[in-house]
Amino acid sequence: MAQASRPGSHRVKQCLQSLVFFRASCFSQAGGPAPITSARPGQNALFSSVPCRDPGLAAQATRCARRLAWRPGGCGVQYLFISLVQASLGVLARRRGKRVKCCDWLADLQRALRLTLATGHLLPPLFVNTDPRGAMRLSPRAAMPVPDIMCRQCNAGCNNKEIGTRVPQPLRPGPSRFIPQEEILRVGNEDANMHSVLAEAFADLGRLDNITLLMVFHPQYLESFLKTQHYLLQMDGPLPASHQHYIGIMAAARHQCSYLVNLHVNDFIHSGGDQKWLNGLENAPPKLQSLSELNKILAHRPWLITKEHIEQLLKTGENNWSLAELIHAVVLLAHYHSLASFTFGCGINPEIQSNGGPTFRPPSVGNYCICDITNGNHEGHTPAGSVVVSESSCEVEALMEKMKQLQEIRPDEMASQEEMATRFEQEKRESMLVIAADEDPPPARDVSRHFEDTSYGYKDFSRRGMHVPTFRVQDFNWEDHGYSLVNRLYPDVGQLLDEKFHMAYNLTYNTMAMHSDVDTSTLRRAIWNYVHCMFGIRYDDYDYGEINQLLDRSFKVYIKNVVCSPEKTTKRMYDSFWRQFKHSEKVHVNLLLMEARMQAELLYALRAISCYMT
Numbered sequence: 001m002a003q004a005s006r007p008g009s010h011r012v013k014q015c016l017q018s019l020v021f022f023r024a025s026c027f028s029q030a031g032g033p034a035p036i037t038s039a040r041p042g043q044n045a046l047f048s049s050v051p052c053r054d055p056g057l058a059a060q061a062t063r064c065a066r067r068l069a070w071r072p073g074g075c076g077v078q079y080l081f082i083s084l085v086q087a088s089l090g091v092l093a094r095r096r097g098k099r100v101k102c103c104d105w106l107a108d109l110q111r112a113l114r115l116t117l118a119t120g121h122l123l124p125p126l127f128v129n130t131d132p133r134g135a136m137r138l139s140p141r142a143a144m145p146v147p148d149i150m151c152r153q154c155n156a157g158c159n160n161k162e163i164g165t166r167v168p169q170p171l172r173p174g175p176s177r178f179i180p181q182e183e184i185l186r187v188g189n190e191d192a193n194m195h196s197v198l199a200e201a202f203a204d205l206g207r208l209d210n211i212t213l214l215m216v217f218h219p220q221y222l223e224s225f226l227k228t229q230h231y232l233l234q235m236d237g238p239l240p241a242s243h244q245h246y247i248g249i250m251a252a253a254r255h256q257c258s259y260l261v262n263l264h265v266n267d268f269i270h271s272g273g274d275q276k277w278l279n280g281l282e283n284a285p286p287k288l289q290s291l292s293e294l295n296k297i298l299a300h301r302p303w304l305i306t307k308e309h310i311e312q313l314l315k316t317g318e319n320n321w322s323l324a325e326l327i328h329a330v331v332l333l334a335h336y337h338s339l340a341s342f343t344f345g346c347g348i349n350p351e352i353q354s355n356g357g358p359t360f361r362p363p364s365v366g367n368y369c370i371c372d373i374t375n376g377n378h379e380g381h382t383p384a385g386s387v388v389v390s391e392s393s394c395e396v397e398a399l400m401e402k403m404k405q406l407q408e409i410r411p412d413e414m415a416s417q418e419e420m421a422t423r424f425e426q427e428k429r430e431s432m433l434v435i436a437a438d439e440d441p442p443p444a445r446d447v448s449r450h451f452e453d454t455s456y457g458y459k460d461f462s463r464r465g466m467h468v469p470t471f472r473v474q475d476f477n478w479e480d481h482g483y484s485l486v487n488r489l490y491p492d493v494g495q496l497l498d499e500k501f502h503m504a505y506n507l508t509y510n511t512m513a514m515h516s517d518v519d520t521s522t523l524r525r526a527i528w529n530y531v532h533c534m535f536g537i538r539y540d541d542y543d544y545g546e547i548n549q550l551l552d553r554s555f556k557v558y559i560k561n562v563v564c565s566p567e568k569t570t571k572r573m574y575d576s577f578w579r580q581f582k583h584s585e586k587v588h589v590n591l592l593l594m595e596a597r598m599q600a601e602l603l604y605a606l607r608a609i610s611c612y613m614t
């Protein structure tokens with residue numbers, strides 16, 4: 001093996017293997033760090049395909065883990081080992097093809113360890129060794145008991161010259177600023193189902209990002225989401241990896257979603273992308289620049305997409321797109337626009353390495369950035385269900401009663417076709433008048449350079465004399481048209497998207513806040529159809545009168561913001577709808593909003609592509 005012939009690299013692999021083992025054993029133990037002492041290598045191993053061949057190292061790792069297990073409070077050893085493995089995978093990835101010195105590697109681990117212990121955060125691989133300040137020094141306040149990992153080859157503690165590491169302060173605890181950390185699954189407390197999904201997510205992404213940590217409230221959905229995302233980004237598709245990530249950046253930037261922009265900047269660089277492109281769209285290749293118009297319309301007014309837009313991109317010339325590439329790009333754009341909705345809708349916090357993530361700045365007043373303050377996000381957490389005001393105490397029961405009544409309507413009691421059409425038009429008009437937040441926060445500078453025309457957003461167009469034409473799903477729908485068109489041009493993606501849409505649409509636990517055994521289909525359908533209605537999409541067999549009965553004003557305000565202007569979603573909006581429901585149910589709502597929005601965008605883009613082709 002070429003690897004083994006390099007001094008050190010074999011050793012690195014062994015270290016990695018034993019750490020993977022212990023991380024795996026920790027991961028499989030519920031209830032915190034104590035059970036580590038009884039964990040045996042291989043037991044419920046997360047990466048069972050990686051055998052541990054070095055008992056000496058394994059014993060050393062056990063000792064180290066035992067000492068760490070006594071860390072008071074905090075993140076637990078699970079995180080620690082996740083971080084270790086991440087760090088080591090990151091180091092291996094960066095040094096692939098170069099000589100690896102085990103001392104360097106162990107020093108990296110040591111740093112990763114200290115940071116993890118002090119911050120309680122997962123460390124993305126890139127973080128280690130990429131501290132822009134270069135020298136990592138320890139402030140005594142941050143000194144933590146960190147075991148020496150001895151390198152038996154050098155017979156010394158590899159890190160003995162280092163005094164330590166300065167520790168960044170987390171700005172906000174947990175993955176979401178809307179949901180208290182205690183409500184969110186702690187890695188290690190998951191059931192078998194969640195465990196395997198998290199394991200896959202971790203293996204795939206090399207980290208458990210905040211989006212994953214929220215979506216895992218709904219493991220079946222998460223699985224389908226990750227599968228699709230994996231296919232779009234990691235399998236050989238029509239577009240090269242760097243382009244895929246750049247398109248992700250462009251799409252997220254349209255909604256000023258610095259969370260997603262930052263994630264993809266990292267991935268873009270990792271995939272060999274040219275850093276110059278990150279200085280602004282005008283530095284990217286003309287081919288990517290030409291996508292910006294479609295990006296803009298798709299994000300904010302997809303009903304305006306015509307076959308001329310498609311023709312423009314496909315026409316022969318130096319920088320033209322092929323059909324397969326265009327489908328790939330369209331799916332990526334729609335995916336990231338909708339994911340921005342999820343990110344803002346759930347108040348996702350920045351990852352540790354991002355702007356706005358843990359920082360070396362001293363904590364300032366309130367620890368919130370200015371845009372959060374203008375958004376009303378400086379208020380404390382309000383756990384869902386904890387605000388009991390008189391009108392909300394029977395909110396759930398009243399809603400359930402209405403759902404029941406709607407389910408009992410007999411076919412002969414249904415409204416006439418004309419009446420149904422009128423109700424749709426009325427709901428569509430009214431949805432335009434639902435007021436989104438009125439402030440227009442300026443886009444963050446680092447994000448705005450990825451797109452042009454920052455003033456172009458979703459507007460309450462009807463008040464400005466604009467009209468959203470009605471899109472009839474009998475003429476073009478996902479099942480009969482969109483699905484097969486995508487599958488024809490980008491095999492398997494149609495299938496994956498189809499599964500994901502179905503998963504989101506049909507997901508149910510038959511619960512409503514504290515009630516169980518409830519058929520929630522009418523409510524979920526109303527949410528889905530309301531999103532489509534805002535985009536002008538009409539199902540002629542659906543009575544849009546149901547929407548008004550089931551979705552109250554505060555919920556509509558929230559939906560409108562999350563779907564049309566996600567960057568304007570505030571904690572106040574999140575808190576003020578469905579006050580007795582669980583946070584996991586509000587995340588569930590976000591899955592519906594995100595997928596309905598994605599399907600709506602795709603329907604418009606695919607209809608235009610299909611017009612162009614015929």
Ligand SMILES: CC(C)C[C@H](N)C(=O)O
Nearest residue numbers: 508509510511520588589
């Ligand atoms: C979004 C919620 C109303 C979903 C509900 N908890 C269910 O299990 O179906």
